[in-house]
Amino acid sequence: MEPILKIESLKKYYGKTKGRTKALNGITFQVMPGEFLGIMGSSGSGKSTLLNCIAAVIRPDSGSILIKGKSLSSLKGAALSDYRGKEIGYLFQNFELLDNLTGLENILLPMSLHKIPEKEGKKRLNQLASYLEIQEVLHKFPAQMSGGQRQRVAAARALILHPGIILADEPTGALDSKNAKALMEKLLGLNQEEHAAVLMVTHDSNAASYCKRILFIQDGVIFHELRRNIPEESRQDFYERILKVMAQLGGGSANVL
Amino acid sequence: MFFKLILRNSKRSRKENGLFFSSLLVAVMAFYVILSLPRQDVMVFLSQMESDAVEKLLTLIPAFYGMTLFLLFFLIYYASRFQLERRRHEFGVYLMLGMRRSRLFVLLLAEDFGSSILSLALGLPFAVLLSELISLITARLVGIGIIEHQFSFSFRAMLWTAAGFFLVKCTASLLLSGNISRQEIGSLLTEIPEGAKRQMPSCVYVVSLLAGMLCLTAAYAMAIHGESWTHIRFMGLTVVLGLLGTFFVFWGLRLLMGFFIRKGNHDRRLHTFDFRQIQETLIRRFGTLALCSLLILAALCCFGAGTAVFRYYENAASHVLDYTFTDTNASDVRRTLAAYRLDTMFQDLFEMKTGRVRTTEDTEHAFDTEPLLAALRSMDSSRDRDVLLNNLSYASSPYLIPLSCYNRLLAAAGQSELVLHPGEAAVYMNQEDTAQGRVQLLNRILETEPLTSLDGDALRLTGKVQGADLVTDRSITLSFALILPDEDFVYYTQGEYDIFVNGILNNHTTKHTSLLSAISEINEKLDETGLSYESYLQNMGRQLFFQTASSYLTIYLAVIFLIIANTVIGVQFLMSQQKTLRRYRTLVRIGAEYEVLCKSARRQIHWYFGIPTVFAVFGSLFGVRALFTGILTSAARSHLSEMMIVSAAMISALCMVEYLYITAVKRSSDRCLLGLMIPKREE
Numbered sequence: 001m002e003p004i005l006k007i008e009s010l011k012k013y014y015g016k017t018k019g020r021t022k023a024l025n026g027i028t029f030q031v032m033p034g035e036f037l038g039i040m041g042s043s044g045s046g047k048s049t050l051l052n053c054i055a056a057v058i059r060p061d062s063g064s065i066l067i068k069g070k071s072l073s074s075l076k077g078a079a080l081s082d083y084r085g086k087e088i089g090y091l092f093q094n095f096e097l098l099d100n101l102t103g104l105e106n107i108l109l110p111m112s113l114h115k116i117p118e119k120e121g122k123k124r125l126n127q128l129a130s131y132l133e134i135q136e137v138l139h140k141f142p143a144q145m146s147g148g149q150r151q152r153v154a155a156a157r158a159l160i161l162h163p164g165i166i167l168a169d170e171p172t173g174a175l176d177s178k179n180a181k182a183l184m185e186k187l188l189g190l191n192q193e194e195h196a197a198v199l200m201v202t203h204d205s206n207a208a209s210y211c212k213r214i215l216f217i218q219d220g221v222i223f224h225e226l227r228r229n230i231p232e233e234s235r236q237d238f239y240e241r242i243l244k245v246m247a248q249l250g251g252g253s254a255n256v257l
Numbered sequence: 258m259f260f261k262l263i264l265r266n267s268k269r270s271r272k273e274n275g276l277f278f279s280s281l282l283v284a285v286m287a288f289y290v291i292l293s294l295p296r297q298d299v300m301v302f303l304s305q306m307e308s309d310a311v312e313k314l315l316t317l318i319p320a321f322y323g324m325t326l327f328l329l330f331f332l333i334y335y336a337s338r339f340q341l342e343r344r345r346h347e348f349g350v351y352l353m354l355g356m357r358r359s360r361l362f363v364l365l366l367a368e369d370f371g372s373s374i375l376s377l378a379l380g381l382p383f384a385v386l387l388s389e390l391i392s393l394i395t396a397r398l399v400g401i402g403i404i405e406h407q408f409s410f411s412f413r414a415m416l417w418t419a420a421g422f423f424l425v426k427c428t429a430s431l432l433l434s435g436n437i438s439r440q441e442i443g444s445l446l447t448e449i450p451e452g453a454k455r456q457m458p459s460c461v462y463v464v465s466l467l468a469g470m471l472c473l474t475a476a477y478a479m480a481i482h483g484e485s486w487t488h489i490r491f492m493g494l495t496v497v498l499g500l501l502g503t504f505f506v507f508w509g510l511r512l513l514m515g516f517f518i519r520k521g522n523h524d525r526r527l528h529t530f531d532f533r534q535i536q537e538t539l540i541r542r543f544g545t546l547a548l549c550s551l552l553i554l555a556a557l558c559c560f561g562a563g564t565a566v567f568r569y570y571e572n573a574a575s576h577v578l579d580y581t582f583t584d585t586n587a588s589d590v591r592r593t594l595a596a597y598r599l600d601t602m603f604q605d606l607f608e609m610k611t612g613r614v615r616t617t618e619d620t621e622h623a624f625d626t627e628p629l630l631a632a633l634r635s636m637d638s639s640r641d642r643d644v645l646l647n648n649l650s651y652a653s654s655p656y657l658i659p660l661s662c663y664n665r666l667l668a669a670a671g672q673s674e675l676v677l678h679p680g681e682a683a684v685y686m687n688q689e690d691t692a693q694g695r696v697q698l699l700n701r702i703l704e705t706e707p708l709t710s711l712d713g714d715a716l717r718l719t720g721k722v723q724g725a726d727l728v729t730d731r732s733i734t735l736s737f738a739l740i741l742p743d744e745d746f747v748y749y750t751q752g753e754y755d756i757f758v759n760g761i762l763n764n765h766t767t768k769h770t771s772l773l774s775a776i777s778e779i780n781e782k783l784d785e786t787g788l789s790y791e792s793y794l795q796n797m798g799r800q801l802f803f804q805t806a807s808s809y810l811t812i813y814l815a816v817i818f819l820i821i822a823n824t825v826i827g828v829q830f831l832m833s834q835q836k837t838l839r840r841y842r843t844l845v846r847i848g849a850e851y852e853v854l855c856k857s858a859r860r861q862i863h864w865y866f867g868i869p870t871v872f873a874v875f876g877s878l879f880g881v882r883a884l885f886t887g888i889l890t891s892a893a894r895s896h897l898s899e900m901m902i903v904s905a906a907m908i909s910a911l912c913m914v915e916y917l918y919i920t921a922v923k924r925s926s927d928r929c930l931l932g933l934m935i936p937k938r939e940e
Contacts (some may be wrong), residue, residue: 026478057846078850085848096843100533109530117524156848 002069003030004164004197005054010063012049013219019204023049024060025220031165034195036188038202038211042249045219047201051169054199055085068164085114089158089196093170095140095150103153104138110161121160128156132186148179152186159190168200172207184210205246209239216245263364267371280336280824281372281426284329285380286387287817288421291321292414293388298396308366310802321810325817326421332821341365341437343835348437349445358438362592362929365434377419383417385410391878395805441586444487454541462512469505472498473876480883500551503872507547510868511539528855530844535864545829549822550869550876552913556818557877560911561809561904562884568903569889571895577670579776580760581609581729583789590758590788597786601808602779605761607665607729610756611656611735612746622653624739625710629718632702641694648695648736656738658685658727659746666725671763675720677742682711683720687734692893696722711739711749728757730791819911822869823918830865831925834858841933851934858926864920870912877908 012024023046031037041047052058053182056072065072067087075083084090096118097106111121129135132152137145145153151171158166168187172180188210191198202208209228216224224245228238294300295315341348351361389408418549437445476498479485485495514536521528539546578853580603582590587608626649633646663685664674675683684703686696699722706719716739723740738843741749762775776792783790834841841854881904885897 025372055846081848081850081853084846090846092843094840094845096846098530098533098840098843100837100840101529105529105533109527109844110847112525112527112529113844113847113853115524115526163790 001032003066004033004035004068005031005055005199006064006066006069007054008064008066009052010053010060010065012046012053012058012060021089022220024063025054026063027217027220027222029215029222031197031199033164033197034191036191036210036212038200038206038208038214039217039250040202040205040214040246045217046113047217048169048216051167051199051201052185055088055090055167056080082114085110086161087164089161089163090167091151091155091158091168091171093143093173095147095154095174097150097157099142102139102141103134103145103149106142106153107159107160114161116161124160124162125156128159131189132156134163138210146179147175148182151175151179151183155183155186155190159196160196162194163196165197165199168198170201170202170203170204171200172204177206180204180207185186205239205242208242209235214242216249218249263367263371266364267368267811278372278376279818280332281376281422282380282383283820283824284333285327285376285418285422286384287415287813288322288392288418288818289327289381289384290388291318291325292417293411294809296320296411296414297388297392299392304803304818305806310806312766314802314806321813322417322421325505326425328817328821330425330429331365332824333425334432335825337369337429337433338529339832340427341433345437345445347748348938349442352442352445362434362438365437366430369426369430373423377422380417381418385415391809395809405818413864459512461516462509464509465505466509466512469502469507469509472502472503476502476882477876477879478634481879481886483886485883486887503876504547505546506872507539507543507550510543511536514539526853527844527849530840531857531860531864533592534837534861537831539863539868542829542833545825546869549826550872552818552822552825553870553873554876554880556822557816557873557908558817558880558884559811560815561877562813562888563808563906564907565806565881565885565903566888569900577666577761578726578729578759579762579793580790582758582760582788584789585758586756587758590760593786593788597782599779599782599786600645602763603760604763605669605759607662607669607759609662609757609759610659610746610754611727611738611757612750613654613656614712614749615753616749616752620654623712624653624655626652628649628707628709629699629702632705632707633658633698636698636701639694641692641698644692644699645695652737656685656735657749658735658738658740658748659743660740661743663723663740666727666759669759670725672725675723675740677719677740679742679745680715681719681742682745683723683740684718685723685735685738685740687724687736696724705828728791729793730758752833755814782841805927815911819914823866823915826869827868827918827922827925830862830922831929834926835930838929838933841930845933851931854930854933855927858930859923862919862923862926866915874912880907881908 007030008028010024010027011022014021014023025046027046027050039047039050049058053060054072056075059073072083083119097103098109101109104125107125108118108121111118113228113230115134129138132155134149134152134156135154137149142150151174155171166187171187172183175183184207187198187200190196198211200207200211208214210226214226215222216226225239226241226245295318300311300315302493338917348361351364352358356364389410476495479495479498485492512773514532518529519533519535521532526563587606590606591600594606595602617623629649633642633649636642660675660677667674677683684697684699701719703718706717709716709718727735746754762779780792783792841849841858878901882897882901885900887895887899
């Protein structure tokens with residue numbers, strides 16, 4: 001099977017030659033269609049830079065990003081924003097709903113941006129709204145919703161155009177544990193039913209335990225990888241394994257495994 | 258270190274916010290231009306002849322200065338507020354680092370002082386230049402020789418400009434800096450979105466819209482119909498109705514935006530987003546928008562009415578006679594002029610005689626007006642008819658004018674002569690006091706050649722109503738007179754009449770120099786002859802004064818109003834864009850291109866400026882018409898349609914200025930959005 005996302009020797013440096021920060025220092029990995037991949041690492045390890053590079057918000061210095069076999073660097077102008085809107089769905093830590101738009105208007109925003117007639121999205125909207133249980137807040141403004149509802153509306157917005165891959169940047173960061181759990185279950189469900197790959201950056205070991213595979217990044221390189229043995233390994237066991245790695249992460253690479 | 262920080266910040270502010278800095282420059286120029294008015298060439302020239310009127314105008318200058326001060330305060334307040342809002346985070350950091358609030362307050366004031374000094378240093382030379390330019394242009398327009406141009410720099414005006422500017426600036430800075438330095442550090446460091454405003458049911462907004470329209474209709478109807486101008490109380494009521502109407506309409510407009518959100522073309526990119534943004538502004542800032550709309554309306558009305566009145570007087574200024582000598586006869590005048598070698602200056606000298614009926618003791622009822630009144634009464638009822646009926650009922654003791662004198666006047670004006678047989682008379686009415694409609698009514702009656710009587714003798718009225726100026730002095734007018742054949746004139750006046758000698762200057766006298774300077778020169782020489790005379794200059798002076806004063810002040814006010822309104826709208830837009838930058842950032846993340854964002858912001862700017870402007874333009878058409886009702890003489894009012902066209906043209910010209918302003922704000926917005934395309938790390 002062809003990977004949906006292929007990243008090779010990705011490098012991104014910030015600053016001038018002297019004293020520059022190597023945010024990404026040659027990262028290589030692949031994401032298969034329908035895979036649920038987590039990326040963990042301490043603050044400043046390069047997670048956000050990686051996500052921004054994949055979302056085509058910043059340009060890497062070298063290396064390549066291939067989406068469905070197509071190089072991201074070859075996309076320009078309209079094709080690039082089409083990619084950002086249609087190929088990937090982005091889920092933010094702070095939801096980033098527009099506060100002056102209703103839930104429904106927020107969800108339909110990507111369609112409006114990419115000039116897709118609203119009628120075409122009606123069925124998809126209803127399906128997502130009922131799955132994510134947000135029908136009753138569709139006509140409310142974000143200020144009138146709970147945190148969990150807001151993130152689910154944001155999830156519907158990220159999924160409305162059937163993206164092949166969802167990039168989630170700390171999606172549970174601003175949620176309480178109950179809402180975080182509910183969101184992760186919904187994400188997992190969508191991942192399994194729609195075969196949309198999920199690439200999730202997180203600090204939260206609990207959220208990470210929903211992943212099939214986790215990459216640990218430190219100082220701009222992948223330094224460890226965990227795979228959940230499905231179906232033998234329970235989510236609880238996987239969670240404990242994650243915690244172990246996290247504890248070692250805190251001590252620096254000298255203590256790792 | 259503190260001083261360095263002040264200098265750096267002050268410099269950065271000027272670079273980053275051209276809008277703010279240019280509004281400071283505008284303030285300086287506005288102050289100077291109004292204060293240097295007494296030094297303008299035209300005013301200096303006029304004060305020699307119309308010293309009373311000029312004095313009166315000049316006493317108004319402090320009032321205008323005060324008003325400018327008040328209006329520019331808003332301009333500077335808004336521009337400075339935008340400037341400070343942008344830097345909230347920076348102030349928060351200063352406080353976090355341990356800067357005392359009082360020190361922050363001093364920092365802000367000192368920074369401001371820097372930009373103020375620079376604005377004055379740059380603005381004053383510009384202001385002097387501008388005021389010179391205005392002086393030269395107006396002098397040239399009204400035909401005063403430029404040779405007599407005086408440099409209009411006034412030290413007093415400069416001092417007052419500086420004083421006014423600092424007063425306005427300090428008040429605004431004190432208010433704003435005080436407000437910023439009192440705020441919590443937390444609220445400075447983080448962007449706090451304004452809470453959502455509670456919305457009422459739609460029917461409330463429908464009622465508000467309808468009530469607003471009703472108020473406005475009533476206000477305009479009262480002003481156009483003339484009731485408002487009859488009593489200060491009615492004028493007050495009109496103003497209150499107009500203000501209330503505008504605010505009601507702007508308050509209710511959110512409903513229309515809601516309608517656009519639901520019903521508009523949803524397949525257009527960011528349609529819903531754009532209208533939600535506009536709706537949000539309308540909800541939050543309806544008061545400011547209504548105020549700006551009123552300011553634009555005031556600007557359009559001032560400019561439209563001012564230029565139309567100016568043009569009217571300019572056209573009405575066509576004249577035939579240059580001089581009228583009184584207390585003498587033509588041959589005496591000729592002799593005196595020849596003695597002083599002034600006779601070659603004149604192309605024509607002729608007598609104008611006027612007298613009363615002296616053949617009867619009952620001079621009050623010498624002329625039988627009844628046939629005219631009866632004919633009028635049989636006509637359809639109208640305002641013009643009623644006024645004419647009233648005026649003619651007082652015409653039973655008319656002035657008499659001999660035909661030969663009147664024909665000389667017509668010949669000088671290049672018009673065909675009047676023919677009257679014995680027993681016939683033509684009606685003369687001063688046309689400056691008589692509306693065109695009334696003259697037409699009377700002409701319709703005269704077509705029937707009505708038979709009436711003068712001192713019991715039958716008199717047939719014939720021809721059209723005559724109205725050429727009899728003498729130079731426009732303050733001497735005859736509201737009703739009869740032109741009689743010369744023999745009849747001599748008979749009825751019994752040889753008792755007043756003689757005025759009219760003079761017309763030679764073409765070559767006025768060819769090389771402007772008429773005004775030619776008359777000025779001849780006046781000096783005439784003063785030596787001992788002749789009593791009235792020259793066109795005096796009348797011209799009056800005319801010129803009204804022209805200059807009305808156009809100068811109205812255009813000045815229009816420019817100030819327009820600048821303030823546009824700056825406030827522009828600043829408001831950029832401020833709300835600044836506050837909602839996060840939304841634009843989200844749009845970028847979900848795939849909006851730079852062009853799409855710019856287009857969306859531009860559409861919002863169109864609406865943002867468009868709503869108050871369109872509202873004001875629509876209102877100004879009625880406003881100008883209302884002003885005409887209030888300020889024009891009845892004769893001028895008969896040229897209403899032409900004047901309305903001039904006003905409409907001027908209003909469209911101002912709309913072009915508005916367009917230029919919109920383009921500038923669009924550029925600023927594009928620049929702001931470009932900054933968003935580079936992702937910012939947010940934790």
